[in-house]
Amino acid sequence: MQIESAPIKDQFGRILKDLRISVIDQCNFRCTYCMPKEIFGEDYVFLSEKELLSFEEILRLAKVFAHLGVEKIRITGGEPLMRRNLEELIAELSEIPGIKDIALTTNAVFLPKKAKKLKDAGLKRVNISLDAIEDDVFKEINGKGVVARPVLKGIEAAKEAGLGIKINMVVKQGMNDSQILPMARYFKGKDIILRFIEFMDVGNHNGWDFKNVISKKDIIRTIDKEMPIEPAEENYYGEVASRYRYKDGGGEIGVISSVTDSFCGTCTRIRLSADGKLYTCLFASDGFDIREKMRHDELSDIELEQEMRSLWGRRKDRYSEERSEQKQRNRKKIEMSYIGG
Numbered sequence: 001m002q003i004e005s006a007p008i009k010d011q012f013g014r015i016l017k018d019l020r021i022s023v024i025d026q027c028n029f030r031c032t033y034c035m036p037k038e039i040f041g042e043d044y045v046f047l048s049e050k051e052l053l054s055f056e057e058i059l060r061l062a063k064v065f066a067h068l069g070v071e072k073i074r075i076t077g078g079e080p081l082m083r084r085n086l087e088e089l090i091a092e093l094s095e096i097p098g099i100k101d102i103a104l105t106t107n108a109v110f111l112p113k114k115a116k117k118l119k120d121a122g123l124k125r126v127n128i129s130l131d132a133i134e135d136d137v138f139k140e141i142n143g144k145g146v147v148a149r150p151v152l153k154g155i156e157a158a159k160e161a162g163l164g165i166k167i168n169m170v171v172k173q174g175m176n177d178s179q180i181l182p183m184a185r186y187f188k189g190k191d192i193i194l195r196f197i198e199f200m201d202v203g204n205h206n207g208w209d210f211k212n213v214i215s216k217k218d219i220i221r222t223i224d225k226e227m228p229i230e231p232a233e234e235n236y237y238g239e240v241a242s243r244y245r246y247k248d249g250g251g252e253i254g255v256i257s258s259v260t261d262s263f264c265g266t267c268t269r270i271r272l273s274a275d276g277k278l279y280t281c282l283f284a285s286d287g288f289d290i291r292e293k294m295r296h297d298e299l300s301d302i303e304l305e306q307e308m309r310s311l312w313g314r315r316k317d318r319y320s321e322e323r324s325e326q327k328q329r330n331r332k333k334i335e336m337s338y339i340g341g
């Protein structure tokens with residue numbers, strides 16, 4: 001494969017740096033804001049084995065992306081730990097020249113079984129989703145009646161395995177705003193960063209309404225009142241979370257404000273769905289079918305690279321900014337459980 005060193009840029013000059021790979025669309029949870037059980041019920045048809053990209057196909061694409069400047073890979077889903085032998089994929093991804101970081105987003109339930117294997121395979125970090133620390137609230141949110149304990153056990157397992165850990169909590173008014181302080185209290189001083197995520201209008205089924213969004217400002221104000229915090233500097237260019245540190249040295253928290261304070265200007269991410277569609281924005285309506293290009297058109301690596309170069313070169317996405325400019329209404333979007341966040 002020929003090597004071109006210049007980073008590739010989209011229509012707004014944003015370079016391509018991160019690849020998010022969804023490895024499965026199924027999940028053991030039915031979070032109300034992501035896969036509401038009324039929609040994702042017993043008879044919901046998930047992707048078949050044949051429709052999913054194989055590990056070979058994922059690896060091939062990841063290598064091409066690494067050539068185009070991708071340095072970071074995040075594995076997601078659905079619940080990525082439901083994909084069999086995931087550690088084998090991670091081991092191979094971590095061998096790709098140019099890939100500096102591999103992370104995983106998970107609900108952590110399967111981590112006690114998997115954390116060590118994943119770490120040994122080359123995984124560096126996990127983002128663990130936990131939306132409430134109180135069982136009654138958490139059981140309602142995950143739609144499966146699962147209490148917080150299995151997730152906390154997953155966090156312990158990740159820690160023991162030596163994985164970096166961040167906790168993600170989606171905050172939705174009326175769902176878990178009561179948990180902002182209990183979650184902050186629980187993780188303060190534990191050397192684990194808790195990040196609050198504004199409830200986003202991804203997908204078509206989660207009944208999103210702006211009035212359910214608890215803004216970054218409100219989250220910060222709530223925490224600061226009880227546990228004083230101050231802003232901390234950005235760790236790296238394009239970091240999506242605003243960082244704050246506890247003034248008493250109890251560690252830090254982050255807030256991801258994709259709704260009230262968007263960050264499209266520094267968005268360097270491309271997303272690959274479990275069935276091989278590429279999306280240049282989390283809020284896109286359509287993906288680019290790269291699986292078809294591999295399986296049917298039998299493109300060479302160089303041809304695949306050209307397709308991706310041109311896809312990124314055409315990119316003009318800035319949905320969150322347009323949302324705040326009130327330009328986006330009623331457009332059909334992909335589901336979060338399909339694309340993986």
Ligand code: SAM
Nearest residue numbers: 034077078079105106107129199200336340341
């Ligand atoms: N199942 C894994 C998990 O929950 O960590 C990975 C996939 S999940 C789709 C990825 C992340 O997206 C989770 O942290 C989840 O909370 C977040 N998410 C899903 N729907 C969301 C929404 N409407 N707004 C904000 N975040 C959302």
Ligand code: SF4
Nearest residue numbers: 027029031034078107
């Ligand atoms: Fe599953 Fe993650 Fe979506 Fe919850 S947020 S339903 S754990 S994919």
Ligand code: SF4
Nearest residue numbers: 264267281282319320
């Ligand atoms: Fe990136 Fe699209 Fe999110 Fe903007 S809205 S930050 S372009 S994924």
